[in-house]
Amino acid sequence: MASGVKPRVKVPKSASAGEAVEIKTLISHQMESGQRKDSDGNTIPRSIINRFTCEFNGEMVIDIEMLPAISTNPYFQFEATVPETGTFAFTWYDDDGSVYEDSKEISVA
Amino acid sequence: MEFTRRDTLGLALGAAALTVLPYRVHAAGEEAIQAFTGGAELKEGGVQLTAPEIAENGNTVPIEVSAPGASAIMVLALGNPTPGVATFNFGPLAASQAASTRIRLAGTQDVVAIAKLEDGSFAKASSTVKVTIGGCGG
Numbered sequence: 001m002a003s004g005v006k007p008r009v010k011v012p013k014s015a016s017a018g019e020a021v022e023i024k025t026l027i028s029h030q031m032e033s034g035q036r037k038d039s040d041g042n043t044i045p046r047s048i049i050n051r052f053t054c055e056f057n058g059e060m061v062i063d064i065e066m067l068p069a070i071s072t073n074p075y076f077q078f079e080a081t082v083p084e085t086g087t088f089a090f091t092w093y094d095d096d097g098s099v100y101e102d103s104k105e106i107s108v109a
Numbered sequence: 110m111e112f113t114r115r116d117t118l119g120l121a122l123g124a125a126a127l128t129v130l131p132y133r134v135h136a137a138g139e140e141a142i143q144a145f146t147g148g149a150e151l152k153e154g155g156v157q158l159t160a161p162e163i164a165e166n167g168n169t170v171p172i173e174v175s176a177p178g179a180s181a182i183m184v185l186a187l188g189n190p191t192p193g194v195a196t197f198n199f200g201p202l203a204a205s206q207a208a209s210t211r212i213r214l215a216g217t218q219d220v221v222a223i224a225k226l227e228d229g230s231f232a233k234a235s236s237t238v239k240v241t242i243g244g245c246g247g
Contacts (some may be wrong), residue, residue: 020204033213037192064210067193069186071169071177071211071244079204 005029009090011104015082023054023061026075027100029093033068049074049100051093057086084108137191138185138221145183145196145223146231155232156182156224159209162237167244168212176209176224176232182206188218213244 010024027049034046048068054061061080080088085108092100142151158178164170172183174197186192199206205222214220221235 006125055200056202059202060198062200063198063200064208065196065198067195067215068191069194071213074209074210076210078208081202081204084203 005092005094005100007090007096007100007102009088009102009104010016011088011106013105014107014109016095017083017108019082020079021082021106022077022079022086023053024075024077025054025090026073028073029092031037031068031070031072031074035068047095049092049094050084052076053081053091054078055089055091056082057084070084082106133198138187141183141193142221142223143183144227147226149229149231149233151233153224153233155179156222156228156234158184158220158234158236160220160236160238164214164241166218167240167242167243168236169211170181170214170244171209171211171239172220173209174222174224175206176222176226177206178227178230179224180227181206181225183223184212185221185223186212186214186218189213189223194220214238214240216240216243234238238245 005028012021022081029049032044032047036044038044041069045070050066052064054079062078064076066074088104088106090102151169155236159173173186174183181198183196185192186194194212197208217239219235219237221233226232
């Protein structure tokens with residue numbers, strides 16, 4: 001499912017240097033597990049987001065490999081260290097080759 | 110109803126097969142663990158897995174994993190048709206080696222988290238979750 005995919009990310013607007021900030025991400029996606037059957041009894045093929053990464057100014061924060069046991073509309077919550085003003089880049093990789101991206105600025109006072 | 114010698118043997122074999130079956134289900138999980146740890150010994154402690162005791166809906170079960178100093182944490186649901194759930198790899202800017210997400214569980218089962226710690230050793234934690242409605246669409 002490549003339509004109607006909408007990433008949503010919550011990051012604080014500012015932080016002090018070296019502070020740990022909490023990041024919440026949610027992306028609307030069906031995450032078809034490949035286990036379900038349609039009304040005719042045919043297996044619905046797997047179609048999920050298989051990887052999610054979060055980087056800050058090019059440095060890795062978290063890299064998650066996802067398998068079909070991740071729920072519909074995958075949600076992740078984690079903490080990142082913010083050494084300086086910069087941008088968080090979030091990337092989701094779909095089974096069908098699509099890549100969904102979002103980014104958030106954060107300023108260090 | 111009388112049991113002949115043949116019936117009794119048949120029953121015994123059936124019972125034996127039933128007790129062996131769950132291990133076969135776990136085989137895929139064992140393989141995944143083997144692939145992640147390379148056969149290293151798993152110790153208890155050092156990793157925390159927070160999961161509800163009872164999940165009403167197996168489609169979205171909130172879990173949280175945490176392992177201070179770990180470079181990666183793998184989560185497995187041993188009772189699912191495919192046991193793998195997710196692998197969290199923490200980069201240099203991760204403030205804490207912890208993350209939470211929502212997972213699918215096919216039924217009541219053990220959820221296992223295995224962390225690769227700083228010193229290269231592996232730690233394991235598991236938690237049993239009772240699932241009222243399974244999350245695999247049967």
